[in-house]
Amino acid sequence: MKLVSLFDDFLKETVNLNKTRIDLLEASIPALKSFVRDSDWKPKVRTFMEQGSWAHETIIRPVDGGEFDADLLxxxxxxxxxxxxxxxxxxxxxxxxxxxxxxxxxxWDYCVTITYAGDRKIDLAPCVVGRLWEGSMEVCNRKDSFELTAPIEYTEWMKERNAYSGNNSFRKVTRLVKYLRDIKETFTCPSVLLTTLLGNQIQWFERGTDEFADVPTTLKTLIGRLDDWLRMYPSKPTVTNPKLPSEDFSALFGTDEQYTNFRNVIARYRKWIDDAHATEGRQESIKAWQKVFGTEFAKADLVKVAADGVSESNSTSLVSRFLDSTAAHLGGIVDVVRDYGLSILPASFARPAHMQTPRWRSVPQPTDIAVYAEWRSASHVEVGRPVIAGQLLTPQGGLYFRAALVGGAPVPLEYYVEWRITNTGAVAMTARAGRGGFEVSNKSNGRWETLAYRGIHMAEAFVVRRSDDVLVGVSKPFYVVIE
Known part of the structure; x- marks a missing residue:
């Protein structure tokens, strides 16, 4: 079933950036504009222009309740x-x-970011007009290169596609797919590439056709066509900026492995969306759509998705049937996370009883630390492939973890990093006696861990100041999912 009204509610209550935050964003902009115009900055300011998801009206609410970004040229x-x-x-x-x-x-390389505590970030990017010819626009790369851009034309292209689909459905579907990307964490795809890929699936002569009758049908149409298109390209295809042919977005796919993963995940989600769209019966259809978007979809109608063959009336959720207080969860939870993403895990999962607490004194608000992981076939191998949190891995080889400041800068030498490595799952708990303590870096200022036990495990980085052993930075858990 299409459940059009439930999609409207889902967008309004969960996906769309709420009005309060939009109002806060818009209230910040005049002060920033006035500050730049009144400063002693040498370039003559012509005007300011919204860019990206904000300009396209596809900005979504952060799935973790954190900060959202807006771009201003x-x-x-x-x-x-x-x-x-x-x-x-x-x-x-x-x-x-x-x-x-x-x-x-x-x-940063292209912009200056102004962060308003716990709420929003605004990126101001210089754009030089008329340096090459009258009307040319170039963004500035701090690594010393000017790069042609066409923000006005791209936004108009996006609006055209939205008009072709009708009922604002292209914008809404773009938000839904961005939400799916962020909540599942099963693939990576920057928003400009994702918007372009989806927009390329709509043609001018399709205005008013049945393929775009409503939001769920438009979602089915666009994901189906995108899957068909991706199947034609086993390796990364060229994806040109529709209004700037010299610009190729294909590098934004990332590595060859990341592109292959994106291609496979879209194929999987296409099947789920097709199945949900075709499912008869309201409750059954809700469950099918929740497989795609998680339990926030239609939560007022069906609070939790039932596991296969388990009725709602017994209040058994997808996850709780695999968990107990010892974190010796059953292996089936791996399959649930594979299908529904990390968001299905309760907050308590990240803090099992056997996990040790930090031993250091801490500053009041430790800095956020990023954790990067790379799969390598063995510990002596120096080059591998990037891995994202929650990516399904086989019990072969291992991961090299590296801690960095948000943005990728290395941790300064006056600090050291310790790692909290936490195993969960029945086999791991037995084999490693509930491992959940702190470990020093053991390879090139990072941490090497073999992949051995089926389950969902965690790696966290703790940055400590050498001079006084005070904790100054902490990462979020990096989930390692081993099948």
Whole structure:
């Protein structure tokens, strides 16, 4: 069943960025614009332009309740003799030198990010107008290159596709697929690439056709067509910017392995969406759609999805039937996470009783630390392939974990990293006696761990200041799922 009204509710209550946050975003923008115009920044500011998901109206609510991003282009006249680096770095100095923004400012390759505590981030990116020819637009790469861009034209292209689909359904489906990406964590695909791939599946002559009758049907149509298109390309295809043919988005797929994973995951979700769309009976259809989007979908109608053959009336959820208080969960939970994503796990899963607590004194609000993982066939191998949290792995080889500051910068030498490695699952709990303690780095300032036991395990990084042994940074759990 299509359950059109439930999709409307799901978008409104769960997926869409809520009005309060939109109001906060819009309230911040005038002050930023005035600050830049009134500063001593050398480039002459022409105007400001919304970009990305904000401009396209496909911005979604962060699935973890965290900060959301909005992009603002600062359109400027060229400055004689300036490199691309100077535009970005000088704008960063203007903000970091201000008492209002000094503790909110971070300068990246293309933009300056202003972070408002616990809520939102606004990226201001210099865009030079008319340096090459009248009307040309170039964003500035801090690594010293100007890159042609066409933000106005791309936004118009996106609006055209939305008009062809009718009922704002292209925008809504784009939000749904971005939500699916973020909540499942089974594939990676940057928003501009995802939007382009979906938009390419709509043609001008299809306005008003049955394939785009409503949101769930549009979702079925676009994912089906995307799957068909991906099947034609076993390796990464060219994906040109529809309004700037010289720009190829294919690098955004990531590695060959990440592209293959994306291709396989879209095929899997296509089947689930087709099945849900065809399922008869309201409750049965809700369960089928929850397999796609998780239990937040239609939660007022069906609070929990039942496991295969288990009735709702016995209050047994998908996860609880595999768990107990010792974290010696049954192996079947791996299959549930494979199908539904990490979001199906309760918050308590990340804190089993056998997990040790940190022994260090801590600053009041430790910095967020990023954990990166790479699969390698053996510990002596120096090159492997990137792995994302929750990716299904076989019990072969191992993972090399590396801690970094958010954004990828290495942890400074005046700090050291310890790792909390936590095993769960019946076999691992027996074999390693409930391993959940702290380990030092054992390979190139990182941590090597073999992949051995079926289950869902966790690696966390703790950054400690050498001078006084105070904890200053903590990562979120990096989930390792072994089949």
């Amino acid at each position: 600062v359109m400027v006249d060229p400055v004689d003799g300036w490199t691309a680096t100077e535009y970005v770095e000088s704008l960063g100095r203007v903000f970091s030198g201000s008492k209002t923004y000094e503790d909110k400012t971070k300068t």
